[in-house]
Amino acid sequence: MPDPQTDTATQKSQGLEEAFDLFIEASKALEAQQAVLQGQLNELSSQLIAANSRLSSLLNSLPAGVILAEHDQLIDFNPAAAHFIPELTKGMPWKIPGTWKSSNSPGDHLRRQDDKQQTTQIYEVKAGITGAAGEHSRQLADKQQILQILEVKTGARSVIQIQDISSAIANRAEEERMSRLTAMGKMSAGIAHQLRTPLSTALLYASHLADQNITDDQKQLFADRLRKQLISLEKLASNMLLFLKQRPQQTTPVAVHELLEEACQAAQGLSQERNIELKLSLECPHTLVNVEKHSIISAFVAILENAIQVSEPGQLVEISCHDQPNQTEIIIEDYGPGIAENMMDTIFEPFSSGRVTGNGLGLSIARSNIESHRGQILVSNRPNGGARFTISLPSLTEL
Template identity: 25%
Template sequence: MGTKEHSHSAHLQSAFADFEAASGKLATFYQNLEGQVMKLTEELNNSRAAQAQQLREKEIVAKRLGSLLEALPAGVVVLDGAGCIAEFNPAAVDLLGPLRAGGRWIDTVTKAFQPQWDDGHDISLTDGRRVNIATEALQGEPGQILVLKDVTETRRLQERLNHHRRLSAKTELAAALAHQIRTPLAAAMLHTSNLSSRTCDEPAHRHGAIRAMESMRQLERLVEDMLTFARDGKFDGDTIALGSLLAHLAANVATNTPGSDFRFELEGEIPSVQLFGNAEALLSMMLNLVDNARAASSGNGRLRVTVSLDKALVHLCFEDNGPGIRTRDHEHIFEPFYSTSNSGTGLGLAVARSIARAHGGTLELDIGYECGARFVVSLPLPQDRSAVTGIGAIPSARTEQHETQGVI
């Protein structure tokens, strides 16, 4: 009996010992758990505080960006992937008229834009102002941002500057013109005087008449070139097929060089594109380049004309096999009355460049060409609203930037 009681007491003591040990472990675990909970709670509070601070900072940045967007003098329009207006600023409204979030960009294009043939890198609005448009794809989502800058005053100031430059050169041009007219006029007067002489026989009369007529034609061409140069870029314009213009050029060259060893070659396929401008002036510009190449050739002369397209420009390359342009003449050849030959008037290239510029284009000398002389005429292709509607069609979220020329 005593042994059983002793054994039972030992079991109880062992059970109590195990219970106390388990209780101690449980208390320790609870304390550790409580510490972890407190630590996690503190970290969570810190994280929430940091997130709240970041949110406040982002809100401040967003407000600043919003204020900046409102204050920007340039118009800003954000389009979504469907080509609809998502956001815009007051400057955009000032340029394009009333805008509506969710409205289609194509509707704004139809209402606000009216492209003109001489826009170049810019584009005209219906109220006559001109804007430059840059685009940037949104990052991480389809859509893009349009930035519209009013360049009306800049264009106007540039035109005024060019006009004043031309006016300031009038005295010099008048003096140079008088000098250029003097030589053919004196020759014409001499041959006419000989024609009136009774001692001249019939062959001499014929020779004198021919020489007098040549001098008169030289005077006529000189006056025509001077009048063209003095027009200050003002030409009546119409739509012209490039192929038709080049066909007239080839026919004119063939008519004026019968039996000549000078070869005119129109190479490659002519793009079926339209130009906008004055056909007579553009033809005169090209003929001046032909005359320049013909004057530079000393036998077996050749002028090759090629055509290429680049975005909204058409490039006409005139390449001759003459001696080329001397380095010292590169910066002067487009100056009025600057000539590298004794027979030239020095107006041909100046007139040609003025006509190209009057049509919103350029005429440049390719100084890297070593097989003669190469002149490149670049003329803008007519623009219309359908080209502007391409803005906003973003198939994916890509980062790419365009000049106005690429999107208008």
Template identity: 25%
Template sequence: MHTAEQKLKERIKELTCLYEVTSLIVHCDYDDVETALKGIVQCLEIAWQFDQETFVSLQVGSYDIQTEEKGKEYVFMESPITIFNKKEGRIKVGYPSPKYKLEDFLEEEQQLLDNVCLEVGNLLERKEIKDNEANIRRQVEQTDRLRILGEITAGIAHELNTPLANILGFTELLKERVEDDLQASKDLDKIITNTIFSREVVKKLMFFACEIPQEKELLDIVPVLENAIALMRTTLAKEDITCSFTTSAEEIFLRIDKVQLTQVVFNLVVNAIYFSPPKSTISVDVKDEESKVVITISDQGSGISEEQDEHIFEPFFTTKPIGEGSGLGLSVVHGIIQSHQGKITHRSNTPTGTIFTMEFPKST
């Protein structure tokens, strides 16, 4: 039986704990939530009746925090941590057993633990909201940058088209005049090759800027994807890489621009080939879902680093050596998919590599 003085002492400990927990949460840095959670666990440890033998464990999401163990077996009082009405973790407060039993906990201690779990859940909800806001802000900023770059590149593409056509035409005429000069012919061939490469870059710029009109039609995309992969069979064989193709149905219909879909798959598979080691496999999978079609392309290559992650869809960003990439392939893919009201995401493959996932709505 507790005396009035003992009961008062316990209430003071509990109120002090709740005040300190609230203070930690109010002043919490959302980029360092773990420090606040560690402080909360320490507050709970000294708030219980037998504080010298109290063990506290907090588990929620990626956080797993506990105080120093005071024994091997425990009798626990616990309460759930709820985030957006979903149980995501818990806090447990224990005494060593069999020295202590459940009856040794106070009702007020359970109330305190419930209140602390409620506060922790609210903290983690606010952190998740803040993280989502930051992600949305980054996406809006990237979309805005891409829009501005699209306007600029459209003008550049138009300005470059005419001089490139003139260079190519006059070089071919000049080549006919110097047929007997072997060295001159070789030099002119280099000019022609580089001009054609530049023209392809301009074409990608126009794709990125959506200057090439779309011709959407309802078609079976399975043979379109098979043909796109077939275009790369020689390259795949040369690099000793296998490409598998699977589909959830023999026919999958989608309203889409056939040429642009081919461009999307071609660019992603070419990228996968470039970064994949010999003997590896590139997988192309198509799923027909109720309201959308999902295409995934996965490889077993070197993957995308955290530094590259935010920039891969930006025009002219490339990790390839100079002369081996224009940095427009993924920008073109991003632009085409957005113009079809779709979306593209990427994640790491296991154990190595990257998985690109494209979703095209059936309603467009």
């Protein structure tokens, strides 16, 4: 009889051998898979190295500067970034240098190089949003560099891009200048018409003054009328020069409420004469805008005077402002007849006026002044009657 213990041992031995064989086969399969994975890993590593090399070459050849920061500490940057900001070093904290001066838009800054250098350059740096360098004159285009900085944050990591947009801004300024000159060419007939009437009237009053037969009272009357016509001519000439004026030269941070209050004071004489109440409502008492003060105030006054002129005695002209992301919105509304549909598309064009006594330059100048500060002006009719002018200007951080 077979020994049961021997059979059991034999079965166990065979089971171990089979398990060992399976282990060997599994190990070989794993080794094969590991070899395939290692090959794929090596291939991916090679591709990653090649991609990093291409990316590095691309970043190093870019005219735009690229900075990588983590927890606000500089990790790396390309040569263009070092060219724009020579003081950059790895490990330093990323911040806008304190020597740079604020410009006329949120995050904008100016930096002037040492006057001892051969070429004095003005650097305008814009963080967060894009836009034109409105306050620089075309004559300084060859002495300035305009840099645009855009920062994108992903958690603790930031990617900062610096781009030189000087040529684009200079081209845009030149296009705007040529557009104004073209507009003046188209306005020639309108200018002649605008000048002819007050000039003819002034000549008539001047001829009366030369008449020896009129009384002193009549001479005084004609002298006053002549003075008014000459003032009208002088105002027209000034308005045409304002229309052709270049971008604002000197901007300063000004509170929005201060601009609106001064504009209302300037228009108060006309509003009282016509019995129109100016109602000012401020929802942005601490908002600042970087502007050429008198230029923006004159734009507001032109819109206010237009609203007052079309209003009936006893009506209101309402002025309000509201904070929006990176900008402030000013709304001027009247309760007059509104804007005719055939004038809606031309209301800001020179000599486009629905009033007999208007010369049609006020709103053109207002738009020019606002847009030169990288702002925007829109017009619409209110649902219940009257016109609404909406002005948007880039705003600075609130106090």
